[in-house]
Amino acid sequence: MPLxxxxxxxxxxxxxxxxxxxxxxxxxxxxIKDLHDSSPIFGAVVRINGSDILTQTSEDGLYFFNQICPGxxxxxxxxxxCNSVQREVILSENTxxxxxxxxxxxELEEIIISDNTLKxxxxxxxxxxxxxxxxxxYSSQGLADALNTLAGVSTLKTGNSVAKPMIxxxxxxxxxxxxxxxxxxxxxxxxxxxxxxxxxxxxxxxLVKGASALKYGGDxxxxxxxxxxxxxxxxxxxxxxxxxxASENGRGGSISTKxxxxxxxxxxVSSQFSGxxxxxxxxxEYILSNTGVKQMNISLKLGRSKILSGWEVNYSRFQNEIGIxxxxxxxxxxxxxxxxxxxxxxxxxxxxxxxxxxxxxxVHQNFHFTYFNQTSNKVKWQxxxxxxxxxxxxxxxxxxxPASTPAIDLKLQTHNFLVNLKWKTKFSMDYEWGxxxxxxxxxxxxxxxxxxxxxxxxxxxxxxxxxxAYSPSxxxxxxxxxxxxxxxxxxxxxxxxxxxxxxxxxxxxxxxxVQQFGNKLLVNPKLNFLTLATQTGISIILGEQFSASLTYxxxxxxxxxxxLFSDGLHHSLATLEYGSLSLEKEISNKILLNFSKNKxxxxxxxxxxxxxxxxxxxxxxxxxxxxxxxxxPVWQYDTTNASFWGVDxxxxxTFSEQFTFDINASYTYAQDLINREPLISIPPFNxxxxxxxxxxxxxxxxxxxxxxxxxxxxxxxxxxxxxxLQDGLIIEELVDISTPPSAYQSIDFNFSLYFNLIKQSTSxxxxxxxxxxxxxxxxxxxxxxxxxxxxxxxxxxxxxxxx
Amino acid sequence: MKFIxxxxxxxxxxxxxxxxxxxxxxxxxxINEEELxxxxxxxFKAPGITDQIVRWQEGSNNSDAISLAANTQYEVGIIFLDExxxxxxEDITEEVKEEADEHQVxxxxxxxxxxxxxxxxxxxxSNQNPVxxxxxxxxxxxxxxxxxVYLIHEPVTKSSSTRDGFAGETDVAVDFLITIE
Numbered sequence: 001m002p003l004x005x006x007x008x009x010x011x012x013x014x015x016x017x018x019x020x021x022x023x024x025x026x027x028x029x030x031x032i033k034d035l036h037d038s039s040p041i042f043g044a045v046v047r048i049n050g051s052d053i054l055t056q057t058s059e060d061g062l063y064f065f066n067q068i069c070p071g072x073x074x075x076x077x078x079x080x081x082c083n084s085v086q087r088e089v090i091l092s093e094n095t096x097x098x099x100x101x102x103x104x105x106x107e108l109e110e111i112i113i114s115d116n117t118l119k120x121x122x123x124x125x126x127x128x129x130x131x132x133x134x135x136x137x138y139s140s141q142g143l144a145d146a147l148n149t150l151a152g153v154s155t156l157k158t159g160n161s162v163a164k165p166m167i168x169x170x171x172x173x174x175x176x177x178x179x180x181x182x183x184x185x186x187x188x189x190x191x192x193x194x195x196x197x198x199x200x201x202x203x204x205x206x207l208v209k210g211a212s213a214l215k216y217g218g219d220x221x222x223x224x225x226x227x228x229x230x231x232x233x234x235x236x237x238x239x240x241x242x243x244x245x246a247s248e249n250g251r252g253g254s255i256s257t258k259x260x261x262x263x264x265x266x267x268x269v270s271s272q273f274s275g276x277x278x279x280x281x282x283x284x285e286y287i288l289s290n291t292g293v294k295q296m297n298i299s300l301k302l303g304r305s306k307i308l309s310g311w312e313v314n315y316s317r318f319q320n321e322i323g324i325x326x327x328x329x330x331x332x333x334x335x336x337x338x339x340x341x342x343x344x345x346x347x348x349x350x351x352x353x354x355x356x357x358x359x360x361x362x363v364h365q366n367f368h369f370t371y372f373n374q375t376s377n378k379v380k381w382q383x384x385x386x387x388x389x390x391x392x393x394x395x396x397x398x399x400x401x402p403a404s405t406p407a408i409d410l411k412l413q414t415h416n417f418l419v420n421l422k423w424k425t426k427f428s429m430d431y432e433w434g435x436x437x438x439x440x441x442x443x444x445x446x447x448x449x450x451x452x453x454x455x456x457x458x459x460x461x462x463x464x465x466x467x468x469a470y471s472p473s474x475x476x477x478x479x480x481x482x483x484x485x486x487x488x489x490x491x492x493x494x495x496x497x498x499x500x501x502x503x504x505x506x507x508x509x510x511x512x513x514v515q516q517f518g519n520k521l522l523v524n525p526k527l528n529f530l531t532l533a534t535q536t537g538i539s540i541i542l543g544e545q546f547s548a549s550l551t552y553x554x555x556x557x558x559x560x561x562x563x564l565f566s567d568g569l570h571h572s573l574a575t576l577e578y579g580s581l582s583l584e585k586e587i588s589n590k591i592l593l594n595f596s597k598n599k600x601x602x603x604x605x606x607x608x609x610x611x612x613x614x615x616x617x618x619x620x621x622x623x624x625x626x627x628x629x630x631x632x633p634v635w636q637y638d639t640t641n642a643s644f645w646g647v648d649x650x651x652x653x654t655f656s657e658q659f660t661f662d663i664n665a666s667y668t669y670a671q672d673l674i675n676r677e678p679l680i681s682i683p684p685f686n687x688x689x690x691x692x693x694x695x696x697x698x699x700x701x702x703x704x705x706x707x708x709x710x711x712x713x714x715x716x717x718x719x720x721x722x723x724x725l726q727d728g729l730i731i732e733e734l735v736d737i738s739t740p741p742s743a744y745q746s747i748d749f750n751f752s753l754y755f756n757l758i759k760q761s762t763s764x765x766x767x768x769x770x771x772x773x774x775x776x777x778x779x780x781x782x783x784x785x786x787x788x789x790x791x792x793x794x795x796x797x798x799x800x801x802x803x
Numbered sequence: 804m805k806f807i808x809x810x811x812x813x814x815x816x817x818x819x820x821x822x823x824x825x826x827x828x829x830x831x832x833x834i835n836e837e838e839l840x841x842x843x844x845x846x847f848k849a850p851g852i853t854d855q856i857v858r859w860q861e862g863s864n865n866s867d868a869i870s871l872a873a874n875t876q877y878e879v880g881i882i883f884l885d886e887x888x889x890x891x892x893e894d895i896t897e898e899v900k901e902e903a904d905e906h907q908v909x910x911x912x913x914x915x916x917x918x919x920x921x922x923x924x925x926x927x928x929s930n931q932n933p934v935x936x937x938x939x940x941x942x943x944x945x946x947x948x949x950x951x952v953y954l955i956h957e958p959v960t961k962s963s964s965t966r967d968g969f970a971g972e973t974d975v976a977v978d979f980l981i982t983i984e
Contacts, residue, residue, distance in 0.1 A: 331956065331972035338967055346970045347959060397972065399838050399905070399956060400898035441828065449837030456831045492831050498862075517833045518888060628840050628861050630976040725911045725951055725966070 024069040027544070030097040030474075032061045032077055034231055039131070039204065041079055041101055049074035049086070077101060094544055097474055128152075130205040132230075136800055137750075137766075140245035140254035140276055143177075143199050147225065150207055151664040152607065152648035154683035157782040158192040160281055160791050161293040161322045162360070165195070166781065167209060168609065168646055169668040169682040170222030173560040178216045179227045180314060180368050182386040185414035185440065187454075189562035192783065196318050196364035196390060198297035200243070200256040200274045203230040209592060209609070209648075214465050215420070215434060218483040218533020219557035221588035221611065229301070235264050239761070242801045245276075249794035250292070251351070252278030266310065270301045279353040280323075284774040284792035289349040290326040290356055295319065307374070314368040322362075323355040328787040329397055332629040333722045336574045336786070337735050345788045357395040357403055365389045378425075384418040401449060408453055409445035414438060432467040436485075442561065453568050454561050455493035462486050475541040482534045487558045489527040493565055494520045505581060529558030529585050539594075549594045559583040563617050563637045570635075573737065573783070576625055580637045588613040590644075603652040609645065616642035618672070618679065621718050633720045641673040662690040669714070677716045684712035684740065684780060703750040712740040712780045741785055744777035746770075761802035768796040840895050842884040843952055843977050845869070847877045847940075859952075859977040860886070868980040869950070877940045878922060881908055883954065883975065896936065899954065903928035907955040908935040911966055914948030915981060917941065932961040947982040 032044045040061025047054035048068070057063045070091045077099045078084040085099050128150045138146035144155045144163035154166040164171050177184040177195050179202070186196040199205075206226040213224045240259035247253055254276030262268040275296045281288045296319050303312030327345030330336050339346055365388065372382040390413075393406035420434035438461035444452040463485035471477035497519050500506060505523075506514075513524040537551035566579040590611035597604050622636040646668035653661045665687035670679040686709045694701040718738045723730050752766040771793045778785040841862075847855040847869065857867035871877065883895040899906045903926055910919055918941035921933040928934060951966075958971035 329972060331974055332976055334966070334976060335973050338970070397957060399902060399974065400895075401837055444831070446832045446834045449835060451834060451836060452831075456828065458828055490828075492828070494831070494833060520833055522830065522833070628843065628859070628975050628977060629973055725913045725949075728913050728915070728948075730913050730949060 024067055026066075026068040026070055026091055027094045028065040028068050028091070028097060029544070030063060030099065032057045032063065032079075032099050032101060034101060039231060044077055044079040044099075044101065046075065046077050046099075049076050075099075095474065096541055096544070128207045128209075130207075132203040135199055135202065135205060136243055137768075137798070139200055139243045139256050139274075139798070140247065140796075141199075143195050143197060143205075143225070143227075146199060146205065147207065149664075149688070151605075151650050152209060152646075152666045153207065154666075154686070154781055156191060156681065157779070157784070159288075159291055159322075159325055159328075159782070159784045161278075161291065162192050162194045162324075164188075164191070164193070165225060166683065167207070167223040167225075168611075169644060169670050169679070173557065174220055174222040176213075176217050176220040176224040177227070178213070178224055179366070180229065180386075181216075181370070181384060182368065182388075182416050182418070183216055185388050185412060185416075185438075186362075186364055186390045187392055187410065187412055187561075189560040192360075193362075193392070194322075196320070196362050197227070198272075198274055198295075198299070198316070198318050200258070201229065201272045201297070201299045201316060202227040204228040209607070214467060214481040214483040214533055214535060215432065217463070218465075218485065218555050219531060221553075221555045221557065221586075221590060221613065230260065230270075235262065237262050240803055242799075242803075244799045245796060246798075247278070247794055247796045249791060250278035250281045251353075252276065252292075254295075266304045266306045268301070268303055268305065272299045273297070277353065280349075280351050281791045283789040284776045285789070286344055286348050287351055288325055288788055288791065289345070289347060290323040290359070292323045292353055292355045294321045294355065309371070309373040311371045312369070314366070314370075316366045318362070318364040318366075320360075320362050321355055322360045324358040324360065325784050325788055326356070326358070328784055329358050330574050333574045333632065333720070333735055334630060334724060336737075337722055337724070337733060339787050340735065340737075357397050359395050361393040361395070361406075363389075363391045379421070379423045381422070382418075382420045384416070384420075386414075386416040386418075388412075388414045388416070390414075396450075405448065406445075407448055407450045409448050410454060411443045411445070412440065413443075414440045428470055428472045430469045430471075432465075434465055436463040436465070437461070438463075451568050452494065453566065455491055455565050455567075457489055457491040457493075457561065457565075459490070460486075460488045476538070477540075478536075478538045480534075480536040483532070485531045485533075485558075487529040487531065489525065489564070491525045491527070491565065492522065493525065493567075494522055495567075497521055499567075499578075503580075508582060525581055527564070527581070531556035531558055531585055545597050545599045547594075547596045547598060549592075551592045553588075553590045553592070555588045555590070557586045557588070559585070559617055559637075563619075566637065569632070573786075574632060575621075575635045576627075576632050577619060578634065578636045583617055583637060583639060584615050586613060586615045586617050586639070601654045603654075605648075605650045607648040609647075611644045613642045613644070615639045616672075618642075620680075620716075621720065624720070631722065640675060642670060642679060643673055644668065644670045658693055658696070660690075660692045660694075662688075662692070664688050672716070675716075678714035680716050680718065681781060682712065682714065684743075685710040698754060700751065700753045703748075703752075705748040705750070706745065707748070708745045709743060709779065711743040715740055737786065740780040741778035744775055744779075746775045746777065747772045757801055758803055763802050764798075764800045766796075766798040766800075768794075768798060770794045770796070836885075836887060838895075839885045839887055840883045840954070840975055841886045843975055844882045844884065845952070845979070846880045846882075847871065848880075849875050849877045857979055859979065866977060866979050868982065871940075871942050871981060871983045873942055873945050873983050875942050877942070878924075878937065879940050880937050881935075881952065899934070900926045900936065903934050904930075905957050906934060907953075907958045907961055907969055907971070908938075909953040909955060909963075909966060909969060910935070910938070910940075911951040911953070912948060912981075913951075915946055915950070915983065916943050917950075917981075918943075928961065930961065942983050945983050947980070949978050950981055951976060951978050 032041045034041055042059045044057045046063045055063050072090045075087050079101055142163050144165040147153045147165045148155045156164045156166045156171045167175050173189050187193050209223040216224055238261045242257040245254045256274035258272035260270035277294050279292045281291045299316035301314045304310055327347045367387045370384045374380040391411045394408035396407040417437040422432045424430050440459040442457045444456055465483035467481035469479040500521050515522040533555045535553040539549035541547045563583055564579045566577045570577045588611055592609040595606045617639050619635045619637050621633050623634045624631045625634045648666040651663045667685045668682050670682045672679055689706045691704045715738055719734055719736050721732045721734055724733050749769045749772055752764050754762050754764045757763045774793045776789050779790055843859045845857050857869050859866040885893040885895055920939040922937040922939045925933045925937040954975035955969050955971045956974045958969035963969045
């Protein structure tokens with residue numbers, strides 16, 4: 001290389017340096033993260049090339065320099081398990097410099113193309129996350145319970161064990177769950193279907209509000225929950241963890257154990273098992289009969305990761321059996337009225353571990369194969385194939401039929417193909433392009449002896465996305481994405497002749513094949529939906545402490561199986577629910593803002609959002625149908641226009657190294673613009689406050705948590721009347737299913753003791769008390785609120801052994 | 804690498820065969836709805852009076868009216884039918900009798916003074932409680948009103964004088980108009 005190329009910058013640098021020499025007081029700080037899962041890297045060395053200035057990152061991955069002279073500097077970040085990274089920077093003011101490191105294998109020295117695109121896409125729509133410590137705490141509970149600790153996330157429940165995460169007042173098909181990079185397909189459309197996934201097999205959970213993770217789909221206006229497994233350490237090692245929980249309430253517990261073996265040439269194998277069993281749970285004053293739960297999961301993983309290529313085969317199986325409160329099984333609205341009128345469930349049996357009807361049984365199997373290859377240091381491609389088989393059985397209390405015959409017996413199989421290409425250009429631009437194909441097959445077993453709730457269908461989906469991210473400096477980034485999906489349904493459904501005619505389907509859909517069987521029609525609806533999603537966002541860092549981001553998301557969602565085809569009696573509310581073939585796609589426009597103060601004693605985030613949804617699909621009462629069990633309210637899926645806005649906020653104050661105080665709060669407003677009334681099942685204002693004491697040297701910590709949930713004063717009126725006979729007279733009585741329960745408050749306590757069973761691995765024993773004061777409450781978002789109080793106090797012991 | 808390619812080919816083969824299997828979807832079978840009750844039929848018998856039969860049938864939305872004579876004892880029998888397939892009518896009453904412990908028939912009267920009594924021809928459950936599939940109705944003064952007929956599944960108690968007292972789930976709840984002349 002000609003000498004002048006060296007000399008010129010050198011002279012320039014010297015000049016620059018001499019001019020600014022008197023001002024050597026710049027502060028440089030930042031965070032070093034793992035490229036794969038964004039976890040902070042502890043003990044990385046950050047040094048300035050050509051000088052002896054160096055520092056090491058803290059446990060949070062943070063580093064800090066002060067008294068740095070302005071000018072052109074080369075930063076080098078090194079870590080024993082990772083490739084070093086260099087970056088040239090011209091400094092003129094205090095700067096934040098963040099780096100990502102890739103774990104490496106000794107024999108390969110190429111630097112991997114960074115995962116920036118995806119990360120910054122998530123970065124602009126502010127993400128929240130749960131780390132493995134937080135996940136472990138909820139080891140014996142479910143995904144929704146763990147996520148509930150984040151501002152903006154609520155839980156839609158059916159009893160205590162069936163819990164669905166709700167983001168910004170949306171749930172089900174409006175919230176995506178992504179595990180190992182693939183959307184979970186588990187009949188998420190049902191309000192009483194909990195995600196069939198085991199929390200314990202993941203170590204990192206990210207919550208992306210809005211739908212800005214277009215790689216995983218563009219149809220989730222609520223948000224996406226991304227679950228990632230533990231990161232790999234590419235050296236010879238064997239490690240594991242066992243968590244044991246014992247709970248007083250429900251007299252049950254759980255055990256979860258995982259073990260992973262890695263080798264220095266990139267092979268890894270891991271296995272995980274977890275199981276839990278609880279008997280009937282207790283409300284403060286009585287037993288919640290038939291609320292036991294059993295669950296068993298295993299997962300196995302084998303793979304090889306080299307820097308330039310890698311593959312993985314992954315299998316997991318999830319199985320559960322959940323009892324539904326016996327007192328909540330009703331036959332008609334008069335039964336519902338009777339349940340509403342009493343404070344105590346109509347049926348309370350002695351405590352038992354047995355789970356009787358009504359109950360749910362689910363099995364979810366997941367097979368995943370992935371292969372990636374980096375063809376140059378600018379291009380990386382990845383191939384994924386995923387197969388999911390989800391079976392769901394619901395057992396009702398029935399007459400003349402063995403208890404082992406389910407009333408609902410569905411098998412949903414999904415094949416998912418994904419090809420993803422990532423490349424980097426000059427000008428700090430990263431791109432990602434991919435094609436996603438989905439084939440889904442639903443089979444509804446006819447041996448139930450009950451009309452199919454969801455019909456047999458085949459659904460084909462083909463989608464493609466193109467994403468880009470531009471990050472010219474550490475303090476600014478811009479990202480954008482576009483995704484197009486084609487959804488095709490091929491359905492075979494029986495309709496009652498009378499229903500088919502009453503809804504005018506024969507006129508609206510003259511092309512559908514129809515075959516008549518007595519008073520039933522077998523119809524073959526073929527439906528097509530083309531959906532477009534786009535998003536763009538910017539995120540900026542303002543000075544040392546503040547950051548802000550703005551995201552706009554357009555998402556379109558095609559109606560789900562339940563919205564299109566539901567057909568029958570819903571036992572928990574004694575309603576007849578009908579889908580509609582005439583539904584069109586739902587179109588959501590959402591803007592999210594985030595302001596954060598990330599440093600100092602006082603930290604905080606404020607996240608307002610606003611969205612407008614046209615063709616918002618909802619279910620509402622439309623009339624009364626006379627049946628042999630009396631009059632039933634008929635609920636029909638329909639569309640309206642809706643607007644949502646809300647604020648999620650978090651404040652974190654550090655009194656001293658020992659004491660911290662956190663407050664999280666969120667508020668959601670949702671309005672039906674056509675019917676001019678509030679939307680149903682929107683979380684009321686809620687807040688949690690956490691006071692935490694950490695002993696010096698982190699030997700133990702104490703935590704006191706207060707939850708407050710206010711009364712939801714915005715609710716639509718969905719009441720109806722029923723004629724009852726009282727003292728020989730027919731009386732019309734109001735069945736109030738609309739008025740939400742009162743506000744409540746509950747307090748949790750947590751004490752954890754930390755110790756090292758073996759070097760570098762922290763084990764712990766925790767003593768946890770939930771609902772200390774035995775607060776008697778009912779929650780608006782729990783569908784069992786009509787029948788019983790929520791669960792009372794629970795003492796829990798938790799052991800976590802890491803080895 | 805060869806090993807990996809091998810795996811890929813094999814997986815691809817498995818995938819393709821899976822797709823082919825799942826694509827050839829057969830027509831679904833019609834479901835034989837098993838627990839369905841579509842019809843409630845009451846038979847009134849009294850000495851010297853012609854038997855009277857009234858029906859409530861799903862879909863028809865109106866029931867027959869019952870007309871009784873004052874100061875008379877009627878032997879009332881109830882049957883439950885599944886008539887969803889006219890060519891294969893099923894008598895559900897047999898199932899109710901078989902599961903007598905889990906079932907209770909109950910009559911609630913409005914604006915009428917009718918005395919309900921156990922009939923000697925009734926089905927009894929294992930605790931000798933009457934299920935009221937056959938019952939005796941004693942009419943007194945002239946009037947008109949309504950009877951609500953219940954079939955209760957898994958009641959909490961088998962002896963109650965109100966519907967609320969039985970708890971359990973309602974399998975049948977239909978109204979008939981009654982005139983007593």
